Amino acid sequence: MQMVWSRLWCALRSCLLGISDSVSGKVTFPGMESAGWLNILIRQLWPSAEQYVNELCRTTIEPVLRSALEDYKLKSFRFEEITLGQTPPKLTGVKVYDDQALAEIVMDLDFEYIGDCKIRASVSELTFGIEDLQLTGRLRIVMKPLVKDPPLVGGVHVLFLSKPELSYNFTGTANVLDLPVVKRLFHRAVEEQIEELMVMPNKLPIQILNSIDVADFMCPVPSGVVRLHIIEAENLAKKDFGILDTSKPDPYCIMRIGLQNFKTETLRNTLNPKWDACKEYVCSSDTRFGNKIHFEIFDHDRLTDDDFLFKTHLEFQEIWKREIDTWLPPTETNNSGRLHIKATWYDLSDSADSLQIQLEEMCALQLPTKKPLHSALLVVWVDAAKNLVSRHRIRKKGEPDTFVRVRLDDVKKKSTVRERTNNPVYREGFVFLVRNPWTQKLMLEVIGRKHERQLGKVEVDLNSVLNEPKLEVRGKEFELQGDAEETATLKLNIILRILRKAVAENNESIATE
Structure with missing residues (x-):
């Protein structure tokens, strides 16, 4: 399938590259090909992209921005209106990497957006506009998994290889958002969320086919x-x-x-x-x-x-x-x-037999470096919780806003907040490095956002995962211990992998010319 994709790509590029060069007349940077023909496609598709961009902003970007801005005392952020305008993004170069050993396609794009989009949003009961949005950087698109049936790609991962350049102006308000300090806070919060969403190593996953495994697509096991x-x-x-x-x-x-x-x-x-x-x-x-x-x-x-x-x-x-x-x-x-x-x-x-060898090597290295090293890697997929109504809330109306805090010793990560539901669907993955699976425990807590109150917790001894086939626990509903009802559960995938020194490969991957 990878070879089919490569041949299709080469054929399409060969047909369109001559057209694009004559249209654009531009010289590209070394290592990057002309992207004129891709710009033609984008111009044709841009009017139809508005509905998708609206949905992406409201379902993916809005919740994380709302949560981030609350840390700066800016509450209840939401997009009121998003209009893309007439000016599409421009790609000034493209590079496709060819590796027959990978079941994916990797493409880099020099991305530039200086558009006329109009965005209207509200925060802390203030409505304001955002215009003159500019965003530039090197964008990577990873098409995976490749499948046998049309459209041949199950989804794409989108990321910037480094922090992109971002600028915009506020409009329509002459109060708190005009203050320089608040503007800087807002701008920094937006930058942080772009970084967390889609600056390497973070990726924005966009699922195309419903038939692919969501957990493996959204949070794949690293290489x-x-x-x-x-x-x-x-x-x-x-x-x-x-x-x-x-x-x-x-x-x-x-x-x-x-x-x-x-x-x-x-x-x-x-x-x-x-x-x-x-x-x-x-x-x-x-x-x-x-x-x-x-x-x-x-x-x-x-x-x-x-x-x-x-x-x-x-x-x-x-x-x-x-x-x-x-x-x-x-x-x-x-x-x-x-x-x-x-x-x-x-x-x-995925074999527990590798652990002892890695622990011995790790101990030998830690003596001169004086820094904790790791023997294993842990992937935690938090799927969904059920029946989160706590005993002290049974007599009260309303459903909680919750998130999941995942902790391995002193390393803590948390999910996006899911609002007003006793049965939240989180569908987020987290990756940890593990010092010693024989002695460490994984802790997950479901937290009510309003008072940072724990509604329930799950504790997993990683030593127990070492006894599982292929060191994996998939789709298991763990009972939540704590303030939640006795029927409250948290559905998880837990995948453990042991570090093993690689054997050098002879075949090299090269970029297509």
Whole structure:
């Protein structure tokens, strides 16, 4: 099926590329093809997209924005009207990755929207408008799963590879939203929600076929985990100069993948720091395409801004399914020094027999790095709850607004709020790294939003999941313990995977030309 998709894509592109080049007459950036023909399609489809965009905004974006804005004391956010206008988004480049081993298609698009849409919304009993919306960035579309029947694709995942540039203006109000402080709060809340919704590693899933498994589509099991070890740097430059200043820099290193950042400790007075710092990143199957791991080193200053010393990067493709130990040179010619890193890829095993080997390796590495490492990965799918009416609310009218808090030791995550229902459907997934499944417990709490009151909880010993076939519990309704009725349940999928060092693959994936 993947080969069929590739051939269809190549044929369609070959037919339309000549037309688009003659229409657009533009030169694209290296590595990206002309997207003129895609812009023709978008212009034709744009008038029909308004209903879908309205539904997406109201069902997906509005609830998370409402919840986020309440943290800033801006209540009851809702979209009153959304009109797309006549100006569609523009794609200035496209790149399709070809890998026969994957049952998916990965496409990158240079996305630019400077449109004439009109949005009317309300918050805290104030109605206002949003116009002059501009959004630019590199957009990734992952088509998966591929199926045998039309339309041949079960759904798509949409994400930005890095934080997009966003700007807009408020209209129609001359009160609280005109205040600079409130504007900044609102803008930051919107930015945070875009990041949480669809900036790597977060993805916006759009289901096309109802027949596909919702849990596997919305929250698929990742492809693996990469363990990055920032070992040391040498021959860094000295930025602070003075007649009596003989001190050396106090360097620290920041590592960045998409939204995920990791900072080492700051070492004092050295041009050759040895950090021995480890960080693990969860990776999906499309992570390797077109992504880089960025490293930057700074000199910590107590009285002024930190001085930049060095930056470099590593192509994610270089560490896919393998282990490397290398010195990275600077990416800018005016930098001096180099950075020593080690990267190890771990596949995910559904066999409990792999656990002891990984625990022994993890313990050996933790001694020099002094940071907690992990032996396993946990995927938790929160499907739905039933009968949440609590005993103390039986005599009262109204149904609760609830969310689920998922906790593994000190790591906490929570679902979107579901409003006014005793039988909320959450359908959200969460991924955790696990230090030791033999000793850790997963805690889930159903919380009433109004008073942050716990309506019920479920506690799962991960050791019990190790005894399940393929380390999976699917579609099980757990009884909620606590203030809820005795019949209250929470339906979950719990999938455990053990980290296992990968064997290098010989076949490489390349971008189509």
